[in-house]
Amino acid sequence: MPPLVSLFLKRLLGALPVLAIVLVGSFLLLEAASGDAVDAYVARSGALDAEQMTQLRQEWGLDKGPVYRFKAYASALATGDLGWSTAFERPVASVILERLPITLLLMVLATALAFLFGSLLGVIAGARPGSVRDRFLSIASLAVYAVPGFWLGLVLIVIFAVDLRWLPIGGIESIASGKAGLARLADIAAHLVLPVTSLATVYLALYLRLMRDRMSEIWHEPFVQALRARGLGRSRIVWRHIARNAVLPVVTMLGLQAAAMLGGSVVVESVFAIPGFGRLAAEAVARRDTPLLLGIILCSAVTVIFANLLVDLAYGRLDPRVRTGR
């Protein structure tokens, strides 16, 4: 088996116990919640007397113990059934599948933007450690790293949507615009500019710093001295040798930040009124929809695990030691 394939399978197998722990843990956590689905149902729609409530509890299996419920949940899960959302009155799986693509798009775009500009600026700073350029970018990235994404989103709305009116204030596309094809795509892209920027900026600063710090370390390594002694041009050393090595920890970080970015999308989507997975999480909590919340936690764990798998594979392509299995 090629080393990359076996690496992939090994990681996939290793993820199973982790997922099982997430399942048990989040089930236990939500069991601790006071009030059950029937209470939530009654709180919303009212009209149920005590007898009907008992009947509904029996119907939904809520009168049995937590062990029974866990078994029922786990066996349903094995068939892809995540349960019934009490807030949306639809299967949890279909609610999540409807919302997930937008958030994945948001995350992929934000990651790409942060990685591209972060590592590029990192190279500019790290090409001459200690220079004016480096000091400026280092301080700027530290300041930007402290800016919460949701607040940045509001500031961007004030500037670009309210004052300048260049970009839409929120949503994912113009309602009933009748646009199709390329025009619709451009419309969606315009709606995505501000949320993607708000989500990406913190990570851009983080990747800049990582890249810059690693590069300034690599400058001191013997192989760089050897390259300079051989008379290699500075830009060739910077790009082909130093930046190429320094980008590896940044790639590792891409995977580690997937969970944080998914968490960040909750607030950013709420700021921009984007009907995505993140906002769904906030809605599930606000409407006390436990089955939905459980499904969201599980799906986010799966998303994060897959993001890390992708990063592992990319890492394998970048680092010959992983590729050859040594």
Added chain:
Amino acid sequence: MKFWRNLNWEGRVGAALLAVLILMALLASVLAPGDPLAISGDPLLRPFTVAAHPLGTDRLGRDVLAGLMHGTRTTLLVAFFSAAAALVVGSIVGTLAGFLGGVGDAILMRITEAFQTVPGFLLALAAISITGPSVPTLIFAISLGNWTQAARVTRAEVLSLRERDFVAAARTLGMHPLEIAFREILPNAYGPTGSLAAISVAAAILIEAALSFLGFGDPNRVTWGSMIAEGRTVLRSAPYLSIVPGIALVVTVLAVHLIGRGLFPSGRLQP
């Protein structure tokens, strides 16, 4: 003063900023007496126009500066305690995992990974939905997703320390393994965990702000997140209401990062 002399300029700026913030939190009731949630003037006064309300008032006529000062309390309280809880729990788990090895290590690390796999913000949201929002539950909820990095760093440190001579010496003395773990190894593993402290505090500040922005913060306290959310309803006409508390947030997080870099200049952002 030795502390001050040992800091580089970044650390000094951070320490000075944080000192001002802590003073603001301590003196909030003196400088801005009364309930910051009470109406104290005309609504929607602009900043720097009325002397009695230097930073203006919100949509209901509550003083922005008073809210900002009382908000410092909530922010610092929640952030410091949840980061401390996360570091303590994380270093205990990491020490145990590194010292036990074998099955115990494998189980503890799988649990750590499971916590890392679920976004910390989601964990905090889920916990708050169960316990209801108050300062102690916020501290608990935020630390729930914040301890894993400390566990990993401590474990790595313990693994490199456990084969050292002084540990072997303690073993020959007949010390109990747990005593060795917590009295000999853990204190030596503090260095790298220390540089994590700043990152944990900053993360806690941002999560608390985001939670209260979404309306899951303590409803009886002013927080910067809730002020930003409150201002959002009049974003078009009075954007300063959202912008001012956000600047306070940025300054606080920046101060914490600067101190972290001042105290541990070698401590890079951990991948």
